[in-house]
Amino acid sequence: MKTRNIGPFTVSAIGLGCMNLSHAYGTPPPPEQGERVLLAALDSGVTLFDTAALYGLGSNELLVGRVLKPHRGRITLCSKGGLAGVTGDDGVRRRVIDGRPEAIRRDCENSLRSLQTDVIDLYYLHRWDKKVPIEESVGAISRLVEQGKVRTLGLSEVSAATIRKAHAVHPVTAVQTEYSLWTRNPEIAVLDTCREIGAAFVAFSPVARAFLCDALHDVSSLDAKDIRRTMPRFEPANYAQNLKLLPGYKALAQEAGCTPAQLALAWLLHKAPHIVPIPGTTSVEHLREDLAAADVKLSPDLLIRLEAHINQRTVTGHRYSAQARSEVDTEEFDPPV
Template sequence: MTGHVAQGSSSPALKAPPTPWPTRRLGPFEVSAIGLGCMNVCHAYGEPLSEADAARLLLAALEAGVTHFDTAALYGFGLSEEWIGRHLAPHRQRFVLASKCGMTGEPDERGVKVRVIDGRPATLKATCDQALKRLRTDVIDLYYLHRWDKRVPIEDSVGALADLVRQGKILAIGLSEVSAATLRRAHAVHPIAAVQSEYSLWTRNPEIAVLDACRELGVAFVAFSPLGRGVLTASPPDPAAFHPKDIRRAMPRFAPEHWPRNLRLQQRLAALARQAGCTPAQLALAWVLARGPHVHALPGTTRIDHLQEDLQALRVQPEAALLAELDATFTPQAVSGARYNAQGEDEVDTERF
């Protein structure tokens, strides 16, 4: 499998097989600068793909040169991990595998699975064992704490993940949606390889402190939803047509009182992309990658043509003046509405403007 090096080892970064795309360091690994987030195939934005279509997408990404695949126990309540295990396990040597624990689906009193945040050490270790079975692998390259359970000291949760490193079940530790202060506390317990948080033109909270903290500590920063949950593309979603299960229905930025203002921002992005000779998605991804050599972009998609379009962002090199215009257009004050509802905001530890 790709990358059997203990975190903190003096060994050089492990490289995935040759890829046509630029690579960046992700903990002890070297991966394609744009990875594939594997939530969309079965979770969050409506009905999941069929397994056959999901398999085609995963294999297309692999063949296109993606060497960083990211999933979680939460996605489809284990389904994303199952599909990756079933269809990518035969190619395990060709990519770096990331997954997450600490947020899973548990049955409520009606027997319906609901999202639960649980960072207790025993829970994290049990989730890892279940994930290894679903993923059909003996080691997860990068394992994130999906959300910090604020009832459990971060030192205890990271200590459990450090035990998994020592047991050889995972190779590196990541954190998701944490503040710079929490990152520093965790890093004092065990080296943190990566922080994964929402980051895009319309979600710039990491610029408050976490981006700089990651740079200082030598931690990779992985930007999820770098396309603004579909907004920063040539075909932004229609909130009125969202599937009943689409999580964006509960996000204020898509509400009627906020959406028209945000759509005008997308229209400005589209105009700038035309001037640059690329698509809006490519320009948005290129902006993310220009934030620093330690920054990775992790878009998700259900379509192979969108996957191929996203990867071409690695060929886009925006001029400094264009990047500055994007910065000035997409200020935190220009975006209307919070990124999560009140419950979602309470569940994350990230700094806020």
């Protein structure tokens, strides 16, 4: 496996986003299947594993911690706080954004226990709680660094301006945001800001939530609890328009001598050396297909044609619902005229 750098860590050029194993896409696979995927990733050379307190309302960290504890010295372990499952007075566990220092400390302590580790290599603020100054939330994580509970600090779904404010308080090692051919928002300012401050950019949903895998043709088949049902791009009318992009996209993958999923990942790896994609999957077969993208070579001409074919002007629908957009701080392109 080729490698890239995230702060002081040398990691596999393609990491594993562990969310799919417990969260977001309908009924998760059984734990034994999740274990097979995690161990197959490890055996294939993956050294970057990304989880969060939110995923499965805590169950994903428990899975990752149990399976990877014996291999802790071989991996870079990442998790996130400030957005977690919190049990209310009624006993129901709910998703809560809370960037207060005391909440971040609580989330980190819970994550350390769940992950069965003494230290988290890269700890992200999962969402900026806009009721709390970013400097206060980042200050709380910096104190976790001082205490030896966290090695480095990251941010998720924030703007360039917020990154700079945070970086003034404590060095930002990585910024994680959705980035793929059909979600190009980081190109507005965040990618350049990361490069300028020496931070890595970690791209989640790099295969566009299976769209760029050519694996989802009928959105009516999605599980009732699948997160994509809330996303405008997957609304039936919008998705029908987006599906029209696939034939040309698949032709470009064939020209490149790779699968559609590999083309999406290879494109990210070609964009800049500080970008590290973290695709997720519940399938060992798909995992191995994804990892092979590290060896795909794309010509400059093909890259130009690929970017012209799928971009913010050719895709129909927002990436998030209005509610979800209100919870992030990322820049957005003006809607097409």
